[in-house]
Amino acid sequence: MSTAVETALEHSTLFRFATAGSVDDGKSTLVGRLLHDSKSVLADQLDAVARTSAERGFGGERGGLDLALLTDGLRAEREQGITIDVAYRYFATANRTFILADTPGHVQYTKNTVTGASTADAVVVLIDARKGVLEQTRRHLAVARLLRVAHIIVAVNKIDLVNYSETVFRDVESQLKQAARELKVDEPAIIPVSALEGDNVVDRSEKTPWYGGPSLLETLEQLPALADLETDLEAFRFPVQTVIRPQGAVAPGLDADTYRDYRGYAGQVAAGSIRVGDTVTVQPSGRTTTVTGIDFAGQELEEAFAPQSVVLRLADDIDIARGDLLAEAGPAGSNAQLPQPTQDLYAALCWLSPKPLKEGSRLLIKHGSKTVQGLVRQVINKLDLSTFADQPASGLELNDIGTVHIRLASALPVDNYVNFRRTGAFLVIDPSDGNTLAAGLVESDHLELSAREDERYDI
Numbered sequence: 478m479s480t481a482v483e484t485a486l487e488h489s490t491l492f493r494f495a496t497a498g499s500v501d502d503g504k505s506t507l508v509g510r511l512l513h514d515s516k517s518v519l520a521d522q523l524d525a526v527a528r529t530s531a532e533r534g535f536g537g538e539r540g541g542l543d544l545a546l547l548t549d550g551l552r553a554e555r556e557q558g559i560t561i562d563v564a565y566r567y568f569a570t571a572n573r574t575f576i577l578a579d580t581p582g583h584v585q586y587t588k589n590t591v592t593g594a595s596t597a598d599a600v601v602v603l604i605d606a607r608k609g610v611l612e613q614t615r616r617h618l619a620v621a622r623l624l625r626v627a628h629i630i631v632a633v634n635k636i637d638l639v640n641y642s643e644t645v646f647r648d649v650e651s652q653l654k655q656a657a658r659e660l661k662v663d664e665p666a667i668i669p670v671s672a673l674e675g676d677n678v679v680d681r682s683e684k685t686p687w688y689g690g691p692s693l694l695e696t697l698e699q700l701p702a703l704a705d706l707e708t709d710l711e712a713f714r715f716p717v718q719t720v721i722r723p724q725g726a727v728a729p730g731l732d733a734d735t736y737r738d739y740r741g742y743a744g745q746v747a748a749g750s751i752r753v754g755d756t757v758t759v760q761p762s763g764r765t766t767t768v769t770g771i772d773f774a775g776q777e778l779e780e781a782f783a784p785q786s787v788v789l790r791l792a793d794d795i796d797i798a799r800g801d802l803l804a805e806a807g808p809a810g811s812n813a814q815l816p817q818p819t820q821d822l823y824a825a826l827c828w829l830s831p832k833p834l835k836e837g838s839r840l841l842i843k844h845g846s847k848t849v850q851g852l853v854r855q856v857i858n859k860l861d862l863s864t865f866a867d868q869p870a871s872g873l874e875l876n877d878i879g880t881v882h883i884r885l886a887s888a889l890p891v892d893n894y895v896n897f898r899r900t901g902a903f904l905v906i907d908p909s910d911g912n913t914l915a916a917g918l919v920e921s922d923h924l925e926l927s928a929r930e931d932e933r934y935d936i
Contacts, residue, residue: 492702494630495578495593497617498603503634507603507672507693508566508579509544514679515694517568518547544672572698591620591827591916595902598703599628601693606639606669610652615862619878622662623825623918625898627703629665632693636685637671643687659865668693703898711783713749713757713805714816714892714900716845717742717797721788741772741788742797744846747899749805750782751789756806759797760890761818765806766793800847802890802900816900818888822851825880825894826905826915828873834881835872840914841906842885845899848906850886857881873915880920894918 496504512518518526523542530543564579578593594600600621604614621629631653639645646669657664668677669685670693676682679694691699721741751757751768758765770790771778781787789803797803804815822842828834834853842851858867859879873879894901905915 490573491576492573492599492697492700493576493578493597494599494601494697495580495590495597496601496603497580497590497594497621498634499605499608499611499613502603502605503545503672504603505545505547505564505579506543507601507632507634507670507678508564508577509542509547510672510675510678511577511694512547512566512568513542513544514675515568515570522547570694570698575697590617591624591829594621594624594626595916597626599630599697599700600626601630601632601697602665603632603634604649604653606633606635606645606649609649610656612862615656615865616876618656618660618662619860619862619865620827622660623827623878624916625895628700629662630693630696631665631667632670632672633667634670634672636669636676637674641669641676641684643685646685646688656865661865666690666696668696711748711897713751713755713803714747714783714897715742715744715751715757715789715803716747716847716900717799717801717803718744718846719799720797739790740794741770741790742803743786743788744803745786746781746783747845748783748897750780751805752780753778757791757803758806758815759795760802760804760816761888762796762801764793764795766791766795768792800845802845804890816890816892816897818890820885820888821854822883822885822889822891822903822917822919823857823880824883824903824917824919825878826873826917828875828877828879828915830907830912830914831875832907832914833872833874834915839908840883841908842883842889842903842917843906844889844891844903847889849889850908851883851905853881854884855882891919894920 496508498504526542526544526546529546530541533543566577566579568575568577578597580590580593600617602614602617602621604610618629633646633649636646650667653667654664668690669688670677672678676684677688677692679692681692721739721743723736723739751771753768753771755768756765757768768789769792771781772788772790773781773785778787802816806815826834834856836853836856838853840851840853842849856870856872857880859870859873859877861868867880870879892901901919903917904913905917906912907914
């Protein structure tokens with residue numbers, strides 16, 4: 478068995494998920510409950526939470542643990558009782574290792590939700606059973622759909638505060654199914670939980686006999702990770718981060734003669750796999766060559782998989798620079814698997830800045846390790862969260878989701894985000910201060926338009 482295969486198998490149980498939901502829906506308490514009931518909290522941490530909970534009189538005379546303290550690490554968060562930043566936590570059960578991202582619920586921190594969900598295998602959306610589906614719930618469902626998160630789970634929290642009522646749960650469940658139909662996504666897994674009391678979080682609850690499904694943790698343990706779903710489906714993608722050319726000046730301990738003519742291309746495998754002997758195409762130049770070696774931490778591999786970081790050696794001396802993309806060449810005479818370099822970018826944007834987007838705005842587009850200038854030619858539409866229908870628009874405001882046409886100063890080799898999450902995504906950056914303005918996803922519906930570049934609008 479190759480080292481690459483062994484590495485892939487070692488990480489096959491890793492599962493990433495993010496929480497989302499409105500303010501006070503109980504996200505931090507749910508995460509704390511997961512950590513506590515799965516016995517992933519150290520004794521000293523638990524003692525500190527117990528002391529603080531007692532000092533604040535949490536739970537009244539009955540007492541108890543304020544489990545949200547396990548995740549609300551910032552002082553400002555504790556003072557306000559809200560989550561501001563994305564808090565990452567690591568824990569493991571007998572069946573799986575988890576990385577979870579606890580994201581804030583305030584609408585102005587939607588960008589943090591996007592950050593947490595962008596690399597997640599699943600998103601757990603919390604709903605207060607007393608309030609049902611809110612606009613922020615619909616926004617988070619739309620963001621999860623936009624980012625093509627593999628699994629959406631809805632935890633109907635605070636079920637204890639409605640006396641474990643099946644009627645209330647079924648009403649919320651009906652609202653969610655209607656939202657899923659409007660959004661054209663599969664119905665999510667819907668679980669009644671009480672993060673405060675621990676019902677259906679790690680263990681199934683006897684207080685909800687009308688619910689026969691798995692607990693939240695059981696659900697998370699059973700779902701396949703995105704990497705498992707895509708390993709056999711995606712073609713090879715490798716954005717070049719740097720060119721390694723020692724030219725005699727090598728690291729201590731390495732033989733200068735061996736590495737004098739060494740030329741390698743370092744980066745992370747963004748999708749698919751690559752073997753020595755495979756043919757690859759360099760974009761945007763379109764030149765084709767063969768992989769002659771794969772180097773990883775002083776070893777030579779026969780094969781590498783996403784998301785390994787490796788150095789590739791190639792048969793031909795082709796002009797390749799940082800920002801270029803190596804892609805699977807595909808069948809002879811066919812470009813079906815190749816990303817298409819284009820200066821006309823049609824994409825969905827999740828606008829994350831208080832600065833509104835207007836037609837004619839000049840931006841920076843960061844795709845992989847390459848950044849180019851862009852001009853907003855047209856705002857095509859934006860998503861109406863009340864109906865999940867596209868409506869005409871001339872601009873985007875904070876937290877709007879819309880489709881735009883951006884003219885680029887130079888061509889980028891982009892993929893359809895539906896098929897390639899990493900090479901189909903990009904960031905929109907403010908050229909004046911370097912702040913991130915939006916997350917962008919290349920849309921499949923406009924790839925034909927991208928191929929017909931409009932030469933009238935050079936930057």
